[in-house]
Amino acid sequence: QVQLVESGGGSVQAGGSLRLSCAASGSRYSRNFMAWFRQAPGKGREGVAVIRSDGSTTYAAFVKGRFTISQDNAKNTLYLQINALLPEDTAMYYCAATADAFVRAPLARISYGYWGQGTQVTVSS
Numbered sequence: 001q002v003q004l005v006e007s008g009g010g011s012v013q014a015g016g017s018l019r020l021s022c023a024a025s026g027s028r029y030s031r032n033f034m035a036w037f038r039q040a041p042g043k044g045r046e047g048v049a050v051i052r053s054d055g056s057t058t059y060a061a062f063v064k065g066r067f068t069i070s071q072d073n074a075k076n077t078l079y080l081q082i083n084a085l086l087p088e089d090t091a092m093y094y095c096a097a098t099a100d101a102f103v104r105a106p107l108a109r110i111s112y113g114y115w116g117q118g119t120q121v122t123v124s125s
Helices: none
Strands: 003-007 010-013 018-025 033-039 045-052 057-059 067-072 077-082 091-098 119-124
Touching: 003 091, 018 033, 018 091, 018 119, 033 067, 033 077, 045 067, 045 077, 057 067
Parallel strands: 010 119
Antiparallel strands: 003 018, 018 077, 033 045, 033 091, 045 057, 067 077, 091 119
16 A cells, blocks of 8 residues: 655745655555646646656656656655746646556556645746
8 A cells, every 4th residue: 555645835926946745655666656747727637747666757748847756765755846837837736656567658647546635836927
């Protein structure tokens, strides 16, 4: 069983930065893929970034270099650094994990079985 707890969200002005954290518990082998998703009001949950157990990463096209996903295995913590925040980045941000060794669609919501409760990011113009 994996438990995920996000933190680090908040209200910031456009152009600012935030670092989101996701504290993970449970076996590391249950978290071969970890990801960040976000869901804006009235919209579906979309994949933002993925990191694999080997450290390789995948980003959604809209990220455009503003987001960086990383992990600290010693602390069992996943991070998402967001720079140059835009009002359209306003959303609930979720951490997700899967034990699967191979994921065909790493940015797809259906690929993940473990989810946190989310942390809210609000960006004002």
